[in-house]
Amino acid sequence: MVFDRSVAFLPRRADGGAGEGAVLVRDPDVVAYLCRVFEQHWSGAVPFHGASEAAYKEVGPSLRRALVGLLAEGAKDEVIARRMGMSLRTCRRHIADLLEELGAESRFQGGVLAERAGLTCPEDTTEADRQRIP
Numbered sequence: 001m002v003f004d005r006s007v008a009f010l011p012r013r014a015d016g017g018a019g020e021g022a023v024l025v026r027d028p029d030v031v032a033y034l035c036r037v038f039e040q041h042w043s044g045a046v047p048f049h050g051a052s053e054a055a056y057k058e059v060g061p062s063l064r065r066a067l068v069g070l071l072a073e074g075a076k077d078e079v080i081a082r083r084m085g086m087s088l089r090t091c092r093r094h095i096a097d098l099l100e101e102l103g104a105e106s107r108f109q110g111g112v113l114a115e116r117a118g119l120t121c122p123e124d125t126t127e128a129d130r131q132r133i134p
Contacts, residue, residue, distance in 0.1 A: 002034055002035055006028070006031060007031065008031045009022040009023070010023045063094065064098055067084070067094055067095065067098060071114075077091055077092055080095075
């Protein structure tokens, strides 16, 4: 992140390992370089239309299945967000949407309802196979 083209914050470790945090950069040449790189990439960027309803429906089932699987493992929101490559806020919104869609008032109830809805079965499992799974 660059502020006023004079100060930049860079991740301390790119892999998010034990050295989490940020490095403050005030060197004008380094900050100018970061701004040029950003502007170069921004000029070649194309608009992202993934937030549309159609795009959400396209990835919705696989997203829900992965989300349900991680919830079933007992993963915390922070872990789920990191594994799915999304922000914590977005992750919590997806969890809330899923629980609302299932009509659940708690995560536990959501797990039970997700099981009943067949969301915990592998994607390629047929309806006949789902009937046999206890």
